[in-house]
Amino acid sequence: MFAGQPSDEAMLAELYDLEHDEITEDFAFYREWARRHPGTVVDLGCGSGRLFRPLLDGGATRIVGVDGSPALLTRAAARIAADTWLAAADAAGRIHTVVGDVRAPAVSERFALAVMAGVVAHLDGPEAAVRALTRAGQLLAPGGVLIVDTLGPGGWPPHDLPLSVDWQRRMGERRVVRRSQLSRKATPEGLRVDYETLTDLMEADGTIMRLPAGFRLWYPSISAIVALAAEAKLEVEAVFGSHDLESLDERSERCIVVLRGATGGPGMG
Numbered sequence: 118m119f120a121g122q123p124s125d126e127a128m129l130a131e132l133y134d135l136e137h138d139e140i141t142e143d144f145a146f147y148r149e150w151a152r153r154h155p156g157t158v159v160d161l162g163c164g165s166g167r168l169f170r171p172l173l174d175g176g177a178t179r180i181v182g183v184d185g186s187p188a189l190l191t192r193a194a195a196r197i198a199a200d201t202w203l204a205a206a207d208a209a210g211r212i213h214t215v216v217g218d219v220r221a222p223a224v225s226e227r228f229a230l231a232v233m234a235g236v237v238a239h240l241d242g243p244e245a246a247v248r249a250l251t252r253a254g255q256l257l258a259p260g261g262v263l264i265v266d267t268l269g270p271g272g273w274p275p276h277d278l279p280l281s282v283d284w285q286r287r288m289g290e291r292r293v294v295r296r297s298q299l300s301r302k303a304t305p306e307g308l309r310v311d312y313e314t315l316t317d318l319m320e321a322d323g324t325i326m327r328l329p330a331g332f333r334l335w336y337p338s339i340s341a342i343v344a345l346a347a348e349a350k351l352e353v354e355a356v357f358g359s360h361d362l363e364s365l366d367e368r369s370e371r372c373i374v375v376l377r378g379a380t381g382g383p384g385m386g
């Protein structure tokens with residue numbers, strides 16, 4: 118029995134957490150960069166605040182999380198409330214979230230560290246990325262750095278995929294089955310991927326709620342990121358192919374670029 122449903126933002130946000138919350142392999146990396154750049158942190162495209170804890174653990178004095186999804190920020194509030202340590206930091210005024218577009222966030226302070234983790238893929242392409250990088254650069258305090266963390270070439274889908282099951286999990290009483298299909302197109306600035314997902318939530322009584330969703334993702338190549346960063350008046354400080362600081366090559370699962378304001382550019386005064 119099918120209960121065809123329109124996409125439900127809160128439900129999609131809960132499913133997002135079900136899929137992403139188990140990712141912890143980057144925590145030590147973000148703890149370390151917060152330690153290296155003591156002070157305030159802006160987490161651009163923070164989602165449900167997955168990185169808040171490692172950033173605070175690393176010594177961030179205050180975190181401003183910006184995300185375009187109010188539903189994910191509601192889940193960030195739930196995450197904070199459920200964690201006594203995060204709740205104490207929040208009560209002390211050390212966590213602030215704001216709904217906004219990373220291309221034009223309504224944030225006026227400057228930060229020692231800016232993080233854009235898993236976000237560039239969701240931007241429309243180079244033009245949107247330059248706007249986001251330019252704005253992020255303007256948010257840097259002198260000496261501050263911006264970390265752009267995206268899927269590396271070793272993690273890019275190698276070919277189109279027909280509809281197939283990605284995973285099955287439990288969410289409370291429900292059984293969740295996620296299927297997806299993708300089509301990809303190589304472009305000079307990286308890889309464009311159209312994903313269509315079908316998520317079935319099966320209730321104990323056999324009712325199925327089906328949530329269809331579509332995403333257009335863009336995985337920029339390292340050369341595209343470096344060129345866009347230069348346009349945004351940012352200079353490359355370091356490039357890594359993993360959160361363990363391995364060098365970037367064709368097999369790298371991540372492409373992590375640490376940027377700072379170019380001389381005379383944003384973040385330099």
Ligand SMILES: C[S@@+](CC[C@H](N)C(=O)[O-])C[C@H]1O[C@@H](n2cnc3c(N)ncnc32)[C@H](O)[C@@H]1O
Binds near residue numbers: 164184186220234239
């Ligand atoms: C893959 S998630 C990463 C979340 C978080 N940074 C993490 O590492 O767990 C991408 C996030 O970027 C947000 N996002 C995408 N485009 C955005 C935009 N233009 N402005 C603000 N947020 C955006 C999405 O809402 C989503 O929360």
